[in-house]
Amino acid sequence: MAISEAEAVIMEVLWRQxxxxxxxxxxxxxxxxDWQEGTVKSLLNRLLTKKAVKAxxxxxxxxxxxxxxxxxxVSQESKGLLDRLFEGRVAPLVAHFSEQRKLTKKDIAELRKLLEELDDEQH
Incomplete structure (x- = not known):
């Protein structure tokens, strides 16, 4: 199910409470x-049609x-991003982010930890 940016704003409100x-x-x-009541109700109706919300x-x-x-x-959106932009592969995504903005030491440490955990799971 594809959720638009505007619909995601509504979903964030509902996820919080x-x-x-x-x-x-x-x-x-x-x-x-800068939304009026009609806009919110239209977005809610679209989300109802998509079965993302219930009333x-x-x-x-x-x-x-x-x-x-x-x-x-998040799972749907991240898979869609990977599929659309990086042929479903994670490594080119990480490479892209490392080229566009410098990864912090904390980012690199978290990536290393994740890779070690994934490697341990496969052995």
Whole structure:
């Protein structure tokens, strides 16, 4: 499921705290995004259609909660990035980042630790 940048803003609100009403979501992000209530409701409807969120009726309003977890979203997005830009390979991604901005000693240490853990798992 493809989540747009605008839809991801809504999802971030719901991942932090759910369930939320459209009005509560608007109060949290409306001024930052320059969105009106109609925009938030349209984005919520798109997310409902994609089954990324669910809605429960409470009186005259709906309470929205995520169906898609943040971990599932990050996994989908990172796989898509790797596939689109780096032919599904991690090494060229890391090389790209190392060329574009200098990796810190902490970054390098974390990468080494991860590689050692992966190597241990395969033996």
């Amino acid at each position: 759910a369930p939320r009403t459209a009005e509560e979501i608007l109060a949290e992000v409306g001024s930052q995004q 429960e009726r409470e009186g005259r309003r709906y309470l929205y909660s995520p169906r898609l977890t943040r971990e599932q979203y």
